[in-house]
Amino acid sequence: xxxxxxxxxxxxxxxxxxxxxxxxxxxxxxxxxxxxxxxxxxxxxxxxxxxxxxxxxxxxxxxxxxxxxxxxxxxxxxxxxxxxxxxxxxxxxxxxxxxxxxxxxxxxxxxxxxxxxxxxxxxxxxxxxxxxxxxxxxxxxxxxxxxxxxxxxxxxxxxxxxxxxxxxxxxxxxxxxxxxxxxxxxxxxxxxxxxxxxxxxxxxxxxxxxxxxxxxxxxxxxxxxxxxxxxxxxxxxxxxx
Amino acid sequence: xxxxxxxxxxxxxxxxxxxxxxxxxxxxxxxxxxxxxxxxxxxxxxxxxxxxxxxxxxxxxxxxxxxxxxxxxxxxxxxxxxxxxxxxxxxxxxxxxxxxxxxxxxxxxxxxxxxxxxxxxxx
Numbered sequence: 001x002x003x004x005x006x007x008x009x010x011x012x013x014x015x016x017x018x019x020x021x022x023x024x025x026x027x028x029x030x031x032x033x034x035x036x037x038x039x040x041x042x043x044x045x046x047x048x049x050x051x052x053x054x055x056x057x058x059x060x061x062x063x064x065x066x067x068x069x070x071x072x073x074x075x076x077x078x079x080x081x082x083x084x085x086x087x088x089x090x091x092x093x094x095x096x097x098x099x100x101x102x103x104x105x106x107x108x109x110x111x112x113x114x115x116x117x118x119x120x121x122x123x124x125x126x127x128x129x130x131x132x133x134x135x136x137x138x139x140x141x142x143x144x145x146x147x148x149x150x151x152x153x154x155x156x157x158x159x160x161x162x163x164x165x166x167x168x169x170x171x172x173x174x175x176x177x178x179x180x181x182x183x184x185x186x187x188x189x190x191x192x193x194x195x196x197x198x199x200x201x202x203x204x205x206x207x208x209x210x211x212x213x214x215x216x217x218x219x220x221x222x223x224x225x226x227x228x229x230x231x232x233x234x235x236x237x238x239x240x241x
Numbered sequence: 242x243x244x245x246x247x248x249x250x251x252x253x254x255x256x257x258x259x260x261x262x263x264x265x266x267x268x269x270x271x272x273x274x275x276x277x278x279x280x281x282x283x284x285x286x287x288x289x290x291x292x293x294x295x296x297x298x299x300x301x302x303x304x305x306x307x308x309x310x311x312x313x314x315x316x317x318x319x320x321x322x323x324x325x326x327x328x329x330x331x332x333x334x335x336x337x338x339x340x341x342x343x344x345x346x347x348x349x350x351x352x353x354x355x356x357x358x359x360x361x362x363x364x
């Protein structure tokens with residue numbers, strides 16, 4: 001079992017490190033004193049307070065509402081504030097979200113993600129306006145865990161990504177003043193809904209119960225129907241002329 | 242630094258769920274089948290070397306170890322086909338609410354067909 005230098009039971013933590021100007025990332029190991037009920041965020045705070053004041057990470061609300069502490073814990077996208085740290089003797093690997101530029105250690109640049117959501121229109125509703133189909137995108141906390149987990153984003157930075165496509169599907173269902181035609185046109189591109197390979201990881205890692213994979217499939221079904229209807233319409237017109 | 246996982250993001254299922262595992266299995270099977278296609282064409286080219294060469298290959302092809310490779314080929318075909326059916330159905334918006342059930346159903350059918358194929362191969 002891991003122990004600190006004081007003989008306390010500890011969790012061995014391996015943390016991704018990269019600072020501005022570093023050519024390559026590296027990993028640092030820390031033995032963090034175990035406390036019952038501690039979270040991954042508690043681990044990071046402990047490291048920063050007692051072992052390495054330069055460790056950089058982002059957090060805010062501490063209860064899975066803000067989506068700012070998204071990171072990969074043991075290769076899985078998690079919100080650090082609500083992810084159990086494990087037991088004494090466990091080893092925990094902590095890395096930044098994938099598919100985004102690393103600014104410093106565990107902090108990634110979220111601006112491109114937010115900007116892509118802005119382009120769709122961020123379909124947020126008031127609490128008393130929830131729709132009734134059980135797929136409330138307004139639950140999305142914009143943490144980008146889905147984008148990090150998606151295998152397509154691993155190699156293709158142009159892909160719209162699960163969160164944006166889920167937002168697109170929501171806008172189409174209830175435009176509320178948004179330009180639904182323009183939103184749909186963006187989703188109908190090669191790097192839009194058709195780029196999804198159905199790994200379904202986006203829905204698995206979502207901490208808010210949003211189902212981006214389901215939204216993408218519904219979006220593709222709607223797009224398919226539109227294309228089929230268009231082809232039928234053209235074929236009929238062609239026969240008439 | 243982009244933080245992209247690159248090809249590893251497509252092929253590393255560690256910490257992932259059933260959807261990712263089926264994606265990886267489908268991809269690996271697809272790569273294997275592509276390699277098999279070229280190997281198959283190379284074997285067929287033996288025909289140009291005359292009946293003696295071909296007969297010697299056919300004698301090797303009946304060996305149990307070679308048949309085991311055929312079983313691997315059948316498994317690869319079934320994995321790739323099952324993944325393709327899943328993607329075609331759900332990618333078209335069908336059976337959205339039955340994602341896990343569809344995977345289980347395809348796995349059961351695949352295993353059953355594979356077992357029958359293996360029995361037929363070795364008999």
